[in-house]
Amino acid sequence: MNAQRADVIIVGGGIMGASAAFFLRKRGVSVILLERGLIGQQASGVNFGNVRRQGRYIDQLPLANRSREIWLKLKELIGEDAEFMLSGHLRVGYRPEHEERMAKYAQDSQPYGLGLQMISGRALRERFPFLGPEVTAGSYAPHDGHANPRLAAPAIGRAAARLGAQVFENTEIVNIEKDGEDFRVTAADGRIFRAPVALITAGAWANRISTSFGEPVPLQAKGPQMCVTEPVPYAIPPVMGVASEKMEEGIYFRQVARGNIVIGGCAREAVDLDKRRAYVNPKNTLLQFTQLPRVIPALKGLSIIRVWSGIESYLEDDRPVIGPSSRVPGLYYAFGFNGEGFQLGPGVGDVMAELIHTGATSTPIEQYHIARFSRLAVNAA
Amino acid sequence: MGQPRVIIIGAGPSGVRCAETLVAAGLRPTVVDEGRRDGGQIYRRQPDNFTRPYAKLYGTEAGKAQSLHESFDALRGKIDYLPETLAWNIADRKVHVMRDRQTRALPYDALVICSGATDRLMPVKGWHYAGTYSLGASQIALKAQACAIGRQVVFMGTGPLLYLVASQYVKAGADVVAVLDTSPFMRRVAALPKLLARPAVLRNGFALVAELKREGVQVLTGVTPLEIKGSPETGVQGVVIRDSSGNERAFECDAVGMGYHLRPETQLADLARCAFRFDHETRQWLPEVGEDGRTSVPGVYLAGDGMKVLGADGAEIGGRLAAMAVLKDFKLPVAEHELQRLREEQARMDRFRRGLVQAFPWPAQQAAQLPDDALVCRCEAITAGELRRTVCDMGAQEANRAKALCRVGMGRCQGRYCANAGAEVIAHAAGIPVEQVGRLRGQAPVKPLSIAAQEEVE
Numbered sequence: 129m130n131a132q133r134a135d136v137i138i139v140g141g142g143i144m145g146a147s148a149a150f151f152l153r154k155r156g157v158s159v160i161l162l163e164r165g166l167i168g169q170q171a172s173g174v175n176f177g178n179v180r181r182q183g184r185y186i187d188q189l190p191l192a193n194r195s196r197e198i199w200l201k202l203k204e205l206i207g208e209d210a211e212f213m214l215s216g217h218l219r220v221g222y223r224p225e226h227e228e229r230m231a232k233y234a235q236d237s238q239p240y241g242l243g244l245q246m247i248s249g250r251a252l253r254e255r256f257p258f259l260g261p262e263v264t265a266g267s268y269a270p271h272d273g274h275a276n277p278r279l280a281a282p283a284i285g286r287a288a289a290r291l292g293a294q295v296f297e298n299t300e301i302v303n304i305e306k307d308g309e310d311f312r313v314t315a316a317d318g319r320i321f322r323a324p325v326a327l328i329t330a331g332a333w334a335n336r337i338s339t340s341f342g343e344p345v346p347l348q349a350k351g352p353q354m355c356v357t358e359p360v361p362y363a364i365p366p367v368m369g370v371a372s373e374k375m376e377e378g379i380y381f382r383q384v385a386r387g388n389i390v391i392g393g394c395a396r397e398a399v400d401l402d403k404r405r406a407y408v409n410p411k412n413t414l415l416q417f418t419q420l421p422r423v424i425p426a427l428k429g430l431s432i433i434r435v436w437s438g439i440e441s442y443l444e445d446d447r448p449v450i451g452p453s454s455r456v457p458g459l460y461y462a463f464g465f466n467g468e469g470f471q472l473g474p475g476v477g478d479v480m481a482e483l484i485h486t487g488a489t490s491t492p493i494e495q496y497h498i499a500r501f502s503r504l505a506v507n508a509a
Numbered sequence: 510m511g512q513p514r515v516i517i518i519g520a521g522p523s524g525v526r527c528a529e530t531l532v533a534a535g536l537r538p539t540v541v542d543e544g545r546r547d548g549g550q551i552y553r554r555q556p557d558n559f560t561r562p563y564a565k566l567y568g569t570e571a572g573k574a575q576s577l578h579e580s581f582d583a584l585r586g587k588i589d590y591l592p593e594t595l596a597w598n599i600a601d602r603k604v605h606v607m608r609d610r611q612t613r614a615l616p617y618d619a620l621v622i623c624s625g626a627t628d629r630l631m632p633v634k635g636w637h638y639a640g641t642y643s644l645g646a647s648q649i650a651l652k653a654q655a656c657a658i659g660r661q662v663v664f665m666g667t668g669p670l671l672y673l674v675a676s677q678y679v680k681a682g683a684d685v686v687a688v689l690d691t692s693p694f695m696r697r698v699a700a701l702p703k704l705l706a707r708p709a710v711l712r713n714g715f716a717l718v719a720e721l722k723r724e725g726v727q728v729l730t731g732v733t734p735l736e737i738k739g740s741p742e743t744g745v746q747g748v749v750i751r752d753s754s755g756n757e758r759a760f761e762c763d764a765v766g767m768g769y770h771l772r773p774e775t776q777l778a779d780l781a782r783c784a785f786r787f788d789h790e791t792r793q794w795l796p797e798v799g800e801d802g803r804t805s806v807p808g809v810y811l812a813g814d815g816m817k818v819l820g821a822d823g824a825e826i827g828g829r830l831a832a833m834a835v836l837k838d839f840k841l842p843v844a845e846h847e848l849q850r851l852r853e854e855q856a857r858m859d860r861f862r863r864g865l866v867q868a869f870p871w872p873a874q875q876a877a878q879l880p881d882d883a884l885v886c887r888c889e890a891i892t893a894g895e896l897r898r899t900v901c902d903m904g905a906q907e908a909n910r911a912k913a914l915c916r917v918g919m920g921r922c923q924g925r926y927c928a929n930a931g932a933e934v935i936a937h938a939a940g941i942p943v944e945q946v947g948r949l950r951g952q953a954p955v956k957p958l959s960i961a962a963q964e965e966v967e
Contacts, residue, residue, distance in 0.1 A: 166907070166910055169910075173913060278914065279914065282913075282914065286903065286904075357960070358957060386889075407600065408953065409600060410597075410598045410600050410605045410614070410953065413598075413953070413954075413958075414962065414963070414964050417960050417961075417963070420960060421960070427960055429961070430959075430960050431957035431958055431959045431960065432954065432957065433921045433957050434919075434923065434952050434953075434954075435954070436952055
């Protein structure tokens with residue numbers, strides 16, 4: 129069988145893979161994008177939809193800023209709307225330590241232009257009159273926002289295809305190996321794809337591939353617990369989240385232009401990587417019902433109409449794997465985004481395209497190198 | 510182990526007969542029901558202060574309704590009955606139920622889902638105007654509230670319920686303008702051999718149509734619905750169809766009752782993770798059912814119209830069969846002779862059911878011909894044109910993908926109204942068989958769940 133060839137093969141068509149394909153095509157690099165299901169169908173398509181920088185680790189802010197620049201012009205770039213709204217992001221706290229933490233973050237993040245505004249007491253209530261009495265302080269990020277994850281990655285994938293990326297959906301990979309100068313990728317139906325460069329953006333499933341190249345990572349797959357209300361008149365512009373150290377208090381939500389309020393947080397559940405299904409534990413839905421009205425009591429009057437989950441991947445140090453392989457020349461990784469990949473997606477795609485095309489990137493990503501887990505490979509050997 | 514914990518969801522004909530059979534075997538099942546009283550939709554009991562007699566409420570089925578109600582009344586001390594209770598989720602062998610905003614998880618060893626059926630709906634341009642009801646809702650208005658859906662009513666669609674509801678409206682004194690059936694008359698003739706499996710029911714059907722005609726109601730077969738006329742201010746003002754000779758005809762009315770036979774309510778079976786299969790005869794996805802209502806999930810059983818639309822008599826049998834399957838699976842004795850008799854009776858019901866499917870087919874081509882400006886999904890106001898663009902321009906050929914990209918089926922009915930027709934629109938636009946479009950994944954809650962709902966403190 130004749131192999132399909134390109135300069136780069138991307139394995140995994142989530143927002144990372146689709147964005148990388150798009151930006152590689154922008155640079156004139158030929159690309160094959162392989163996706164087991166449909167573009168943006170897994171974590172990229174079912175996540176909360178936060179396009180937020182506030183609260184991210186400081187070391188991630190340059191990358192998040194690069195991504196933000198792309199989000200701002202995404203519509204012109206890809207010619208489609210992913211419902212990106214520059215709505216602002218409001219973190220709130222209940223206790224003095226929450227306020228202290230938010231204040232420290234506002235200070236530490238200052239060089240990165242988030243423009244955080246600490247608000248408390250009467251000023252907070254005047255500005256956001258819907259907040260409940262338990263909320264004592266807030267940190268408002270005027271330049272953050274949200275977008276529709278159901279639309280974003282598929283739209284970026286279509287844009288990449290329009291620019292000439294060869295996008296293969298419903299293409300399950302059974303083997304990937306280095307064969308001379310080339311990576312040789314075999315699909316379940318026997319099709320073969322070849323390229324001198326391979327980029328692994330396979331999310332929660334990426335560890336299987338990195339392990340096959342001798343680079344296992346302690347990747348944990350988990351399912352966020354989401355639900356959404358019926359549509360109601362638009363009244364809550366900022367994305368909201370609670371800055372608590374307790375996971376069960378960590379509710380977050382956003383109202384979309386259609387009027388529905390999308391809700392997540394408080395818990396994560398185990399998932400089935402083989403069946404590619406993740407479920408919501410009803411206990412978590414009820415836990416969210418106890419937390420949500422603490423932020424906005426009036427939300428008690430609404431009903432939810434749907435719950436869902438997805439398969440995200442988490443690493444013990446809360447940092448993703450981004451960059452070249454430490455063992456195989458021509459191999460690159462971008463996965464393990466700890467539930468925070470949606471905002472970063474376009475930026476990571478752009479960085480990977482730059483890295484693959486030029487051999488370097490202007491955005492610092494060394495701290496995300498896969499070599500930090502190399503002791504695992506040693507232990508495994 | 511003590512007695513097996515059996516939960517029955519639904520207190521219609523199948524749920525009641527299931528409970529009765531289990532009680533007779535010495536078990537104490539829990540019956541969870543959304544209704545305020547037992548009887549289900551078909552034998553819905555009127556509010557306490559209403560006094561219409563059985564014959565008036567249930568017509569030819571009065572005896573069966575009374576028998577079911579009396580059976581249930583006799584069970585009251587022997588079951589745990591949870592009325593006005595929503596089963597909103599199933600997980601880890603527990604049914605999550607909510608009543609009065611109190612929710613709790615009920616563990617089960619066996620679960621019998623008797624969730625019934627609702628109208629299968631085919632969109633038509635204008636079906637979002639106020640005054641458009643399903644046939645089921647038209648009937649409930651009459652049965653429960655003793656009121657009609659309008660002053661001048663057109664009934665449109667197909668299936669036995671079309672004629673039944675129309676005749677009930679005539680009897681109640683409503684002005685029924687016309688009965689417009691999309692199925693050609695000859696289909697009924699062709700289906701006669703199968704329909705003869707239940708000659709008495711068939712006779713009743715003929716009598717209904719004859720009576721409607723005697724009362725001066727226009728009854729047209731083989732029609733193509735074109736539009737429900739109206740405006741957002743006035744609601745429904747009329748119906749336009751093409752008759753079997755190809756002539757366009759208009760009927761003035763202020764309400765339309767619409768339905769195309771029934772579709773099983775399968776969401777709970779889906780949440781219980783039962784496997785589904787595509788049923789080519791009815792062109793829809795249904796739970797896989799083995800002998801006597803067993804599903805692909807051990808300990809989960811289906812009975813009644815929620816499994817397969819056999820009608821109320823078949824549901825009573827199905828409820829008994831499912832109960833016997835539960836008993837057998839717990840190594841408890843069952844009357845084998847009775848089991849055999851019920852299975853044979855069920856097979857006869859199924860033959861009749863297939864006759865109905867043949868006589869009153871789902872008009873799939875109507876979805877293909879929907880004008881671009883007709884709404885497919887009423888909850889999210891998604892038109893046929895938008896859905897077709899999602900298929901053709903965005904490559905969505907699968908039901909969940911189309912939902913993700915354009916919100917079709919994403920609203921508060923979770924696709925109950927539009928999923929069947931939406932799948933037909935997608936299949937036609939993509940040029941693929943409808944089974945390839947797949948089905949919308951079931952997602953909790955089964956019905957909207959109040960955020961004020963709290964876990965009951967044990």
